[in-house]
Amino acid sequence: MxxxxxxxxxxxxxxxxxxxxxxxxxxxxxxxxxAYEKPSEKRAREKAEGIRRSRKLARKKAQREGLLPAPKRKVAARPR
Structure with a gap:
């Protein structure tokens, strides 16, 4: 990099x-x-990451289809 x-x-x-x-x-x-990660901890972490990813995709799909409101845009602070 x-x-x-x-x-x-x-x-x-x-x-x-x-x-x-x-x-x-x-x-x-x-x-x-x-640190070492036990295989059972690795499986649990990967499963949780997959669930999080699928929920995020479902949320984005629902927003595109108009079922959920779009997230509010952050307003940048103006310099003084």
């Missing part, structure tokens, strides 16, 4: 790097690899 530092702005480059790592799932993978 590579991040370009512009105008010696390291803080911005670190923010971009963290966001990319979050999107790729690296933080979750690092946390999972720190």
């Amino acid at each position: 590579q991040v370009i530092v512009r105008d010696n702005n390291i803080e911005q480059a670190i923010r971009v790097l963290k966001k990319r790592m979050q999107r790729e799932g690296l933080f979750r993978e690092m946390r999972a690899r720190t």
Whole structure:
């Protein structure tokens, strides 16, 4: 993974790097690899993730079909 530092702005480059790592799932993978996960715990976690994914897909499908209201959009704060 590579991040370009512009105008010696390291803080911005670190923010971009963290966001990319979050999107790729690296933080979750690092946390999972720190300790051994029992096979039964792994099955339970994967099952819960699958249920969460299917519920999210069903919710999005219902929103597209108009059965559920669309989520409220976040209003960005205006600079003062």
